[in-house]
Amino acid sequence: MDVTHGDLAFLPLGGTGEIGMNLNLYRCDGAWLAVDCGIGFSGNDMPEVEILLPDPGFIAEQSRDLVGLVITHAHEDHIGAVAHLWPRLACPIYATRFAATVLRRKLGEAGLLGRVDLHVLDSGASFELPPFSLRFIAVTHSVPEAQALVVRTRYGTVLHTGDWKLDPNPLVGPPTDLAAFEELGREGVLAMVCDSTNAMVEGEAGSEGDVRRSLASLVAGISGRIAVTCFASNVARIESIAKAAEASGRSVAVVGRSLRNLEAAARDCGYLADVPLFLSEQDAEHVPDDNLLMIITGSQGEPRSALSRIAADTHPNISLGEGDTVVYSSRMIPGNERAIMSVQDSLVRRGVRVLTDEDHMVHVSGHAARDDLRRLYEMVKPRYAVPVHGEWRHLAAHAALAREEGAEPILLEDGDVLSLSSNRAEVTDSVPVGKLALDGNRLLPMEGGVLAARRKMLAGGMVLGSIVLDGAGRLLGTPQVSAPGLLEPGDPETARVSQAFALNVAELPTQTVFDEPLLREAAKSALRRALGRKLQKRPVVDVHLIRV
The missing domain is CATH 3.40.50.10710 (Metallo-hydrolase/oxidoreductase)
Structure with a gap:
């Protein structure tokens, strides 16, 4: 992808077309700005993992041109991946006091606190990260000090709302700064990149x-x-x-x-x-x-x-x-x-x-409902609307509402590069995107071998065979077979598989027995044949070889 030409572009690497894993990029004249860096939950369709992170591979390759990471608020889907991904970004971080306090604890646990250049800003602060001129606008959300982010460039102004709602009585922190949004609308806004979580919910978010x-x-x-x-x-x-x-x-x-x-x-x-x-x-x-x-x-x-x-x-x-x-x-x-x-x-x-909230008034959302969205569009009056932070049904509902309010909606998915510097906003490119799994303290690619094997084990189980060979390559004793999740230790089928496995190994050619890699693969094949079709499963198969 050409990153040297002069333009303004928006690129979501996570959080658009899904809930969580928010990682957004802005490009201006070859420089990059990141906004938020969060985790997501895997859900019912991926039982092999619990926590997901956006793959930062694309921006990691551009990290020398990454002027900073701005955190809009301290929710895990916006801040939870920072400590895991920062070593690949290696850029300054900007956040308000509460988000910075939460982040310091995470960075400390990861052993990164002394390495990260963390800037603490006031709510509503203005700051410069050339070629970007930035300003926070205080918004109400279900966490203190949530901020919308105004991104000013020579090509125009973009409002990145972050997560927000309208609440006249938020109890902790000030109400959403409506005057700042109205002022922004009078100045002129090229595009509004806006939260879509409750775009299907009629009325107001509630107080x-x-x-x-x-x-x-x-x-x-x-x-x-x-x-x-x-x-x-x-x-x-x-x-x-x-x-x-x-x-x-x-x-x-x-x-x-x-x-x-x-x-x-x-x-x-x-x-x-x-x-x-x-x-x-x-x-x-x-x-x-x-x-x-x-x-x-x-x-x-x-x-x-x-x-x-x-x-x-x-x-x-x-x-x-x-x-x-x-x-x-x-x-x-x-x-x-x-x-x-x-x-x-x-x-x-x-x-x-x-x-639950179905029985009593024990919860209100921290996200804007449809009437809140309408009011924001009336104040900001963006030329283009870019729905983010939601699954496709949320994005589509948001896009329809934005059109009703006079903005031209543009639907994106993770990896789409939206050019905003020409006469017409359009998707001009795409970059590779993906997900990483947080596995303990490790980051694993979702399509990598470890998780692929784990998925296969979840579906088909695992069978482990152990064989002992003497110096002449002869089989000693009876091979042992363990099949947790498939066969009980005392199951007669286990004995049958062990015997069939022994016969298959004994028939291996002499040249195979003395070639370690070849023997290992041949033994796995022998174990698969021993399993036969009776189990009607395709388990992960491995073999331990011991020579005495």
Whole structure:
């Protein structure tokens, strides 16, 4: 791809056509600017992995021309991949205080804190990363200090909204800066790259103040232990839960590592100032049931989260059962439905009452609904609308709304290069994109050999054969065959496979027996033949060779 010519272009590497993994690029006169760098959940169709990241390969190759990475807010789908991908980007990072505080902890855990040039900016700040002239605009979202980003260039101005909503009573932080958007609209906006998450939801997003009042009433009427699960970064919600507990004479304990980390970040930045320090999960054991409220991680059914382990009765400190109540003060992220329902089923089986936003006013979205979108278009008046941050049905609904509001919509998918510097905006190129899996501390390509083998093992299982050969290449003893997930150790079929495997190996030509690589492949083929067709599976097959 030619990156030397003068132009303005927008290129999403993640987050367009999907929920999560936001990684967006702007190019101007050969220089690159990155906006956000987040993770996503794999969902039900990829059980071999849990956490996904956008593949930064394209921009990593252009890293010498990457002037910076701007973080719009501290949600994991916008900030969660930074510590994993920064070594390939190696650029300065710009963020507000809360996002920077969250990011410092992540960078510290990754051993990168001393290497990253992290710039902390005020909400609404203006800053220069030539050839880009940038300005934050404060917006309301379900995390403190969320910012829209104004990208000014000699070709025109682009508004990158990030995640936002309109809420006259956000409780934590200021309302969305409507005056700044109106001023921008008067100046003229070439394109608006805008959040599409709730583009299919009629009406307005709703106010956090309404949730606070409802939670206070709900908690007051519940006996027994109460556990509330929500997104850890929603500081306003955590404050509302804490105040509801305080009004009902309950102490608050936090359960889950991400909640403890976010509480620390919030208090460091001056949030939760009038909320007493939370108890630890160990302290919760000594509080009477009717005087305890726990805030617990795991609203999305994450397998290793605190709530999932509590539901499975494997948590070391907390258990829930008959007479207890769990409140889901969150929404289901698309793709997580099955995991969430499984946790809720396990809780109900244990006698726990489960309440959700379908039963009570315990959650409002942090994303703009259709009336909010209409109001923003009326203020900003962009020439072009570029829907991002959503699956295709969200992008299409957003595009139709934008057209109704007088903007020309342009639908993209990850990898599309949208040129904005000519008389007409158009997709002029595409670049390779992909996904990486976070596997422990490793990053693995989704199409690589490790995950391909894992997918095959999930579908067909694995069979491992072990053979011992003497110095003359003769088979010693009976080969051992292990087939976890396919055959029980005492299954007669296992003995049959072992015997057939031994016969097949014994028949191998002499020249094969003394050629190690050839012998290994021949032994695998012998084991596959021994398995035959009875299992009606195509497992991963491997062989251990021992020479004595």
